[in-house]
Amino acid sequence: MSRIYVFTAHGGPETQQLIERPVPEPGPGELVIEVRAAGVNPVDWKIREGRLGIKTSFPVPMGREVAGVVVAVGSEVEAYAPGDAVLGLVAPGQGGFADHAVLRAKDAVVKPEDLSFAAAATIPVAGTTAYDLTHAIELKAGETMVVLGAGGGVGYLAAQIGRVHKFNVIGIASEAKRDLVESTGATFVASGSGAAEGVRALAPDGVDLIVDLVGRQPLRDIAPLAKPGRILSAPDPDTAAEFGGSGRPRDAEALAKITDVMGHGVVTSLISAEFPLDQAADAVAAVEKGHAAGKVVIVP
Ligand SMILES: NC(=O)c1ccc[n+]([C@@H]2O[C@H](COP(=O)([O-])OP(=O)(O)OC[C@H]3O[C@@H](n4cnc5c(N)ncnc54)[C@H](OP(=O)(O)O)[C@@H]3O)[C@@H](O)[C@H]2O)c1
Structure with missing residues (x-):
């Protein structure tokens, strides 16, 4: 048998539970992995609450980004074999907070040897989002990029990517995350009512790009x-x-590209817990509070 964390109805954390099921079998084009680590994301509780309007039947498995070792491959899979270490998004309807997860081979990449499974599990959602947000609009070295929410799972990576490209990065976060944000090479500005004034003082001619991980009033400001x-x-x-402005653009090559960058240690995830x-309930709660530092990871 194999454990998997699910929710049984749309609602709060009380709908979540750990259940057992047989080890899943891969369908055509799919891999089954033994999960070594799964990244926790705000989308996990947003789906549970029914906020994203995704039609589903219960119970719904939780967890979208994983890293682990292939234990079975389906027909039409040629690129992977049992024993391969991989990372990727789980297949639609599948879950990553589990002993075993099902991935579509096309949504997986080989895990770089130098990357831990925990770090690898932060790439398929958080890493690719940071990549997409920082590459869709081309800035020149020295231009100014503001990251709103620079101490979170995506923002911490986006700020580092901006510095790799030699952008002038301004990271907005709570005072508690000052050191974390400054460790990326960004200039820290405290979130809250003084944030706009703080950014204006640093970029009086305006900002070349705002990468937003917070939304609503803090973004309006x-x-x-x-x-x-x-x-x-x-x-x-x-x-x-x-x-x-607009939402997240998507580059089909983002997973391969940011995995390569992170595999070389040029950009690194902070795993705070x-x-x-x-x-798993504590892991989801830590992210649901909305003030996590870096990434929270489940290690089965
Ligand atoms: N569209 C997509 O494909 C996509 C993909 C990934 C993520 N997302 C969304 O993007 C958002 C960020 O994701 P994430 O994984 O980085 O979340 P996260 O790890 O929870 O980080 C969010 C950060 O926002 C900061 N924050 C909260 N309120 C703030 C405020 N008023 N002003 C400034 N910062 C504030 C928090 O830090 P402080 O403690 O400093 O406040 C926290 O570190 C989530 O809403 C997520 O659902 C969307």
């Missing part, structure tokens, strides 16, 4: 500082659009 069309928001495309699978 700083959005007027962006040059036209220069806002990309992962959580709140509607507010971004009010100011001429690891929880065993039987404490």
Whole structure:
């Protein structure tokens, strides 16, 4: 048997539970992996609450990004074999907070040897999002990129990517995350009512790109500082659009590209907490509070 964490109805954390099921079998084009680590993301509780309007039948498995070792491959899979270490998104309808997970081979890549399974498990959602948000609009070295939510799972990576490209990065986060944000090479600005003033003081001619990981009022506060069309928001495309911006763009090559970058240690995830699978509730709660530092990971 194999454990998997699910929710049984749309609602709060009380709908979550760890259940047992047989080890899954791969369908055509699929891999089954033994999960070594799974990244926790805000999308996990947003799906549970029914916020994303995804039609589903219960119980719904939780967890979208995983790293692990292949234990079985389906027909039409030629690139992988049992024993391979991989990372990727789970297949639609599948879950990653589990002893075993099902992935589509096309949504997986080989795990770089130098990357831990925990670090690898932060790439398929958080890493690719940071990649997409920082590459869709080409800035030049020295141009200014603001990361709103720079101490979280995506923002911490986006700030580092910006510095690799020699952008002038301004990271907005709570005071508790000052050191974390500054460790990326970004200039720290405290979140809250003074954030816009803090950014204006550093970029009086305006901001070349706002990478938003927070949305709503904190985004509204700083959005007027962006040059036209220069806002990309992962959580709140509607507010971004009010100011001429948009949501997350998607590059089909993002997973391979950011895995290569992180495999070489050029950009690294901060893993602030690891929880065993039987404490998955605590892992989800840590992210649901909305103030996690870096990434929370479940290690079955
Ligand atoms: N569209 C997509 O494909 C996509 C993909 C990935 C993520 N997302 C969304 O993007 C958002 C960020 O994801 P994540 O994984 O980085 O989440 P996360 O790890 O929870 O990070 C969010 C960060 O936002 C900060 N924050 C909260 N309120 C703030 C405020 N008022 N001002 C400034 N910072 C504030 C928190 O730090 P402090 O403690 O400093 O406040 C926290 O570190 C989530 O809403 C997620 O659902 C969307």
